[in-house]
Amino acid sequence: MESLGNVIMYVIIALTIIVFSVLAVTTKKILRSATYLLFVLLATAAIYFQMDYEFLGATQIAVYAGGIVVLFVFAIMLTHKPGEDAAPLTSHKRILGLVACGSGVVLCGVALFGYAKFCGQSLTEMGDFTIDKLGEMLLSTDKFGYLLPFEAVSVLLLACIIGGVVIARKR
Amino acid sequence: MPLSSTIYVLAIPFFMFLFLGLVGVKMPRKITGVLGVLGMAVTTVWAYAIAFTYFFGDGPQKVNDVYQQLVTTDWTWLSFYADKLVVKLGVLLDPISAMMLVVICTVSFMVHLYSLGYMSDHDGNPEKGFQRYYADLALFTFSMLGLVVSTNIFQMFIFFEMVGVSSYLLIGFYYGLQPANHASKKAFIVTRLADLFFLIGIMILSFYTKTFDFKEMMGANGGTICNAFTSAQGLTFMGCSVTGWALTFIFIGGAGKSAMYPLHIWLPDAMEGPTPVSALIHAATMVVAGVFLVARMFPLYVLEQGAMDIICVVGAFTAFYAAAVACTQSDIKRALAFSTISQIAFMMTSLAVSSAQGKLIGGHEAGLGYMASMFHLFTHAMFKALLFLCAGAIIHAVHSNENSKMHGLHKYMPITSIAFLIGCLAIAGIPPFAGFFSKDEILVACYEKGIGWGLWMSMVAGMTAFYMFRIYYLIFFWKKHEVHGEHAPKDQPWTMTLPLIILAAISVVAGFVPFGDLVTWNGKPLETHMNWSVAGASVGIALIGIGLATVMYRKENPLPDKLATMFKGLWTASYKRFYMDELYQFITHKIIFQGISKPIAWFDRIIIDGFFNLLGNVTNSASFGIRKMQSGSVQGYVSYYIIGAVLLAAITGAVILCI
Amino acid sequence: MEIFSNMLIYFVIIPILTLGGLALTKNKGIDAIRAVAVTGATALVALALYLVYVFLKARASGVTDVMLFQQSVMWYAPLNIKLALGVDGVSVVMILLSAFIVFAGVFASWKMDPLPKQFFLWFFLLSTGVFGFFISIDLFTMFMFYEVALIPMYLLIGVWGSGNKNYSAMKLTLMLMGGSAFLMLGIIGIYFHSSATPGVHTMNILEIAQYNAIPHNWQMFLFPMTFVGFGVLGAMFPFHTWSPDGHASAPTAVSMLHAGVLMKLGGYGCFRIAIYLMPFAAQQLGWIFLTLTGISIVYGAFSACVQTDLKYINAYSSVSHCGMVLFAILMFNTTAMTGAVLQMLSHGLMTALFFALIGMIYGRTHTRDIREMGGLMHIMPYLGVGYVIAGFASLGLPGLSGFVAEMTIFVGSFEHQDMFHRVLTIAATTSIVITAVYILRVVGKLLYGAVQDEHHRTLTDADGTERIATATLIICVAIIGCFPNFFINIIRDSFTPVVEALTSVM
């Protein structure tokens, strides 16, 4: 059994995620939406921390909260006049969306309950996981080495940078 | 002349047909006509030589005074199976075909000659389509000759079709005129309908006997019927023997060509063709094809009493019916046409009654009716051709078919008048003219079958005399002729007169041909003797008929009109040919066209086509419906994707659970 | 290349060379286009006549193989697909027929306008397919050529047609494609069951027939597929409705080739593939199709009675006549099948003649409605006489081809021992009367009588090329009608293996 503190912590984070993600997709003001997204992302990072994946959490905060959300905000600033509301939704679209998301939720729920036996499990101790190890793994070529994907992502990022520049370049 | 050269009798007209049809069109009209006549003359001489050799020469055709069936040419034309069931085209000579060669060639030659004059205007210039006319005549002559010399039933069918077509072409010679157009169509279709039955009959017969060949089927001279036929007689279909069915169907085929009731309706209309054509095809030759067919298969019919009875009844009824109608017709050609029907029915009946003497089959008396029928065929061809050619001369002179436009022509056209009178006397059966002898034999045969048949046919013979003289008087006497137009009617050029004279001469003497010695069903000579009581009675009846006609129609008087009003219903019915045409019209137009064809066409358009169009439309609209989904909206795609994924997962889950 | 030593391949090569030649001509150079087309067509006729000669010589010298001039070249080894060539009597006469119709078709489309070059290109592509179909004995190549023959039809009707041509072209193509979908299913099925040895499959018809290994239950499934597939092309009731519309809209030469040859592919395929390879199912299910074809015969004839458009009349009469082909094939005896092939020949030539004449008349009067015409015999005697001859051939006048074919069919069918078949035969014979009715109706209305429309009086009779086109066909019709035994001797032996296969499963 886990410690009560962890559980309470988890519940709070989970609630935060749910509430803010609902808000993020339902709010009419796009800037608020971005802000809610920020909270969701932070909460996600919190979950990572709770899982003892500190590096992941850090990356999450740095890349998402620090990078992406800022990008969003800038994009919103560039494309929207302040105070503009989103247009009201057409009902068939809403129904379609509800059906799709409902079915998605149901599906995920079914899948998750297949693993319900893990519910009561407490976190087992993870081996010592340090940044050096992570770095080694990222750049090694043995069984648990991720050099190839790492390089692939590097190239991808490079491509994105070039692509982004080309696309956004003023003509 | 060797008998093996018979094939040339056929070859010449066929060549003339091709020549006149293909080359003749480019030549002057007159020359083609002369060429046609010359060709036919050669053919006629040749045919006479053949017939003479056959009947009187020495050779394989006559063994111990019995005429044999000779096959002089045989060419495999179409083989259905490698060795059995083969259609051959060949030449079969036996008494009846030799006799028919003579009949056909004589009449055809007369008609060829006559047409030179008839098909020209009064200045002697040939009409438009002259070449075509002669080509068609040659084709017809060829087909008819081919028919009579057929070695097998299938060849006969082939030439049945051929004569049908040439008759179609000739009836429709004036194709610009609507009545001719309709008449030719009607003639072809009605005979075609009959030929359908003929074909079915052939198929049934050949199915059981495995042969088409007459000689194989019936043996030489009808002596030995092939086993397959006799064994098939035992098989029954719907209560009658299959061979009975087959022979009845074949008879229907013949009845169509021979205009037996109720398939006679085409013949009166066929008179729309040029008159010489009517003389050749619709009086002398083609219409007796049915009689010839039955005669050819006589040995088989003798074995099928049921079929014979049908023929007998149909023949006797047709004879009476046609005679009754002929009494009231005002169009002389139609009257003659009904007279033809009646006379052919005489021949049919005569053939049919001869089986009544079944007890004597192979014996002496068996073939009296057969012989009489052939005899009558021969004489009738001559005098009926004569009558038609006379009618043609009259029509040529007054430009009308209606006897109301004629009257009193005796003064203007004496030769025609006399020739016509000879024809009338011959058909009425007054001795010593040809009709007397042949008709007398027929009546004898009928009396031998039963007194009822004899009386009935005698009565019809009396009617014959009456209506023929009615026509005669109405044309040539009755009252003074009113001259229309500038030309008074007059006798015709020699090309038309000569045939009249020749045929009149034949009609006078043909009765003295010793037919019993020459043409019998088994080739053995048949002794005939005058049955004076029958002969006397029939002459008496004929005289009564003539007398009646004389009283009523010799001079203009109100008696006929009075009688007509007295029996108004009957008269009108007879004038309208007892409404047979209307009945047919009803059947073809109302039932076949409106009742079958139209609904089928509708069904085709609406139901079947509609079904396929529906398929097309459904596919089409389904595609349009699906096309909407391909809207380019990513959100839509995502939702479909999700739904699909969920469904897939659900199905997989369900399947896993089930297992 | 060994294959080029086989003369059969030239039946495909010549049209392709013609295609090449046409491609080199200029769009406007009508003379060059005509010259190339005539040369190609003449070469085909010559080659076809030579083939008949060689074939007869081979048979006379005692060669009794089922197929002569066999040759096969591997195309795609993994599936054992070969380009297998070979002809028997039936194919020989069909090739002869096609050659003559292509020849006449070229002359009939002499004044084709617009785009003559493209027209002839498609026209010869179509003939490539037709000839290829007749010379192959491999299911795959047959199917391939079949499709090659089918597709140009769409363009030929859609571009050069008249009237409601888009609808007709679409309908024709779709229905035939639907048929070939069934067909493909059937062929694939046959392929996978072609041999009893697992893993050995073949597309060669002769080999399949020799193995005779298609299981009976599969035959019961594949036979209807194949038969319907070809039956659609053979205008079998109720899959015939493409035919009236298609023919009515198609240009003259296409109607000729289509009714004359393409519809024969149906009958040929039914016999060569469906019945030959699956005799058991043919015996079992034959009666169903027999009834359908029996209906087609009478039904087509009755429908033709009330049509007013010349081409519709002819199309329905084609339904009736082609029904007779399938009808006879399903009688399963040599005589009837021989009759079926004769009927294919006869109908091919006769219908081609009809369509050629109708096209010529239409080209002058600009109407095909018989109610608006009349007395044309006065104005254009050559065409009139030609039409009457075609009509006579159609209604079965002895001396012309129709009679021979129909009689062989009827007599052969009536030989069948089963009462049902004989009764059906009698029902089918009634069509000869109905045929007479509608043919004479048309002849009476169209050619005879008074001239209906005074404008028609100025029209001209046939010119040189039109005379060549019609005379060629008329002579062929007459030759078949006068000397049927010559053709029968070519054809008949080809049926021995089929009939043997059929009787062995009785």
Place this chain on the structure above:
Amino acid sequence: MFGCGLYGFITRKNMIAMLISLELMLNSVDINFVVFNRYLFPAQYEGMFFSLFAIAIAAAETAVAIAIIINVYRLAKNVDINQITKMKF
């Protein structure tokens, strides 16, 4: 969270809002990976690395997407997907 993202993606018309929803979905998936990795195979790190790369790629993708959006906005003065139909067909 995934459901919310989905809902947002389908219903919103604004492209940026859609992108936000997309991020939500990505995140939810990341969480899944990480959590299952942590609970089921604590000795291995595939899930974590996967998330790591996912984050990196998401960043790249967002950057490009936003670049496109801004570009589109420049052309069409709008970021509403229903009204950007110029590229259809």
